[in-house]
Amino acid sequence: MASLRVGIVGCGKIAGNHARALQQIPGVEVVGCSDLDLDRARVFAARYGLANAVRTVDELIALGIDACTVCTPHPVHEQVVITAAEAGVHVLCEKPIAVDVAAADRMIEAADRADITFGVLFQRRFWPAARRIRNAIDDGTLGTPTLGEVSVILHRPSEYYATDAWRGQWDTDGGGVLMTQAVHQIDMLQWFMGEAVSVSGHIRTHTHGAHIETEDSASAVVTFTSGATATITATTGANYNLGNRVTVIGGTGAIASVLEFPEGREGVNEIWTVPGQLALGTAFSIDVHANLDVADVNAGLADFHTLQVQDFADAVLTGREPAVTGRDARASLAIVAGIYESSRTGRVVDLQATAHSAMKVNR
Ligand SMILES: NC(=O)c1ccc[n+]([C@@H]2O[C@H](COP(=O)([O-])OP(=O)(O)OC[C@H]3O[C@@H](n4cnc5c(N)ncnc54)[C@H](O)[C@@H]3O)[C@@H](O)[C@H]2O)c1
Structure with missing residues (x-):
């Protein structure tokens, strides 16, 4: 080289x-x-x-x-x-x-x-399990995705926010669980599902309000140009860290998921229902230490x-x-920003209308 x-x-x-x-x-x-x-x-x-x-x-x-x-x-x-x-x-x-x-x-x-x-x-996106889904969409094994689901159920102790004062403030962090954690799974979702056209959602601060002004919890619905839809559930306020999961149902009806448990460890295809290849597992176990600190999460992602x-x-x-x-990364940010806008206005946000304009995140 x-x-x-x-x-x-x-x-x-x-x-x-x-x-x-x-x-x-x-x-x-x-x-x-x-x-x-x-x-x-x-x-x-x-x-x-x-x-x-x-x-x-x-x-x-x-x-x-x-x-x-x-x-x-x-x-x-x-x-x-x-x-x-x-x-x-x-x-x-x-x-x-x-x-x-x-x-x-x-x-x-x-x-x-x-x-x-x-x-x-x-x-x-470099996990073999994520690539397997992307390839199965490309070669028709799954068919065009019709339904998606993002689940980000994380535990962060209050020290996580208290130690780094910039975290969880709109000016210095730009958002909460959606902007910092769930944006990874939102990126993967739109990589699988295609271009998002609209989004509606709600953000809340249920658990970490003593330290942050941004959201620690969010729910949203996204629609895509294909007509497909997906839900997003995200929190850093759970008492137990269930990690992250992205699930898609393809046009063939086959279901595929990427589960990351514990957080930061390589995702696996926990659900894979392509005919002839049925695999259903669960990586969840109380023997696994789930409430890792952030240094351990980051170490697991290093490879x-x-x-x-x-x-x-x-x-x-x-x-x-x-x-x-950069354009790929703009797409996940637009979904996050759209959820903030929708939560503030109570409206469905048209992402196409803002595709080429300067949309500020509204707080
Ligand atoms: N890909 C991942 O899985 C992953 C994991 C953790 C963090 N991140 C991202 O990495 C970024 C940093 O996160 P972190 O947890 O390491 O933050 P951090 O607070 O630990 O480190 C940020 C550092 O940047 C320095 N800094 C601030 N402004 C600077 C400037 N203008 N020039 C040079 N240095 C400057 C700060 O002094 C600080 O040392 C964030 O955007 C975060 O989302 C990504």
Whole structure:
């Protein structure tokens, strides 16, 4: 593989997955990292043997990088991605792409203008179980999906929100369980079901109101251009972490699901009812330690971060599109933003009407 000089922006909890992934790719050199908290950048650089630790993305760019990965809080993604794109630096940004659709549009436009590779990290798409469903839709085994179901039933202790003051605030986090956790499963849902056309839903704060102003619970219905519909149930307020599940029923009537239990461990096809291939299992067990802390959840995802980071490096070097583009990531954000809008107005939100306009998340 040709050589690629890469920097990491934001040295918090998820950045380690990026450093480990990048350092496994032949020909990739991790030149340095940046964090507004310079001490944190220095500790991170020492841990991963990086030669440079700087504060800002501009200083990182000045080191002569070809690409960067972005691990800052969501509302900061836009500024970092646009700065990198305008400097001609390829970008792989953590999910969600941004916290409002207008910002996502500005990021996509900046990447297009600069003709850089712009990918967004949704590593669960690299699970074999998720790919098996996507392939079974493509080859007709499942048929066109008619009905979908997203279930995100998570436990977060109050310290999760209390420790990082930026979490669960509209200005600094852009949303709650939908924006931060369920966006992964919403991405997978729309990857399976196709383009969403409308959404209605409700958000509530039932459990973590002492620490957050955004939602810890949500229910929604999404419709797709195919006429298919899907429901979304999401919470971080459960006392027991049941993980995540995405289920689709195809036009053949066959049902397929991806279950992630415990959270952060590779998803499995828990339900697969294609004729001749019937498989029904349950990964749930009280012997499994389910209420993992976030570091354990992130550690479980590391191998799939590696696959997506490898895909991105290959996309940069070969000039092809990455597995998840900025436009793909805009689609899941539009559903999340649409649920917020619907909850605020009590109306069904037409996602097509906002497809090319600057829709702000309404609170
Ligand atoms: N793909 C996944 O499974 C996954 C898992 C966890 C987090 N994430 C995403 O990663 C991002 C970061 O999450 P985290 O939990 O690591 O957050 P974190 O708070 O632990 O770390 C964020 C870091 O970014 C730094 N920062 C803020 N603004 C900056 C700027 N302008 N330039 C440089 N550094 C800046 C902060 O000082 C902090 O050290 C979020 O968008 C989150 O959604 C993705």
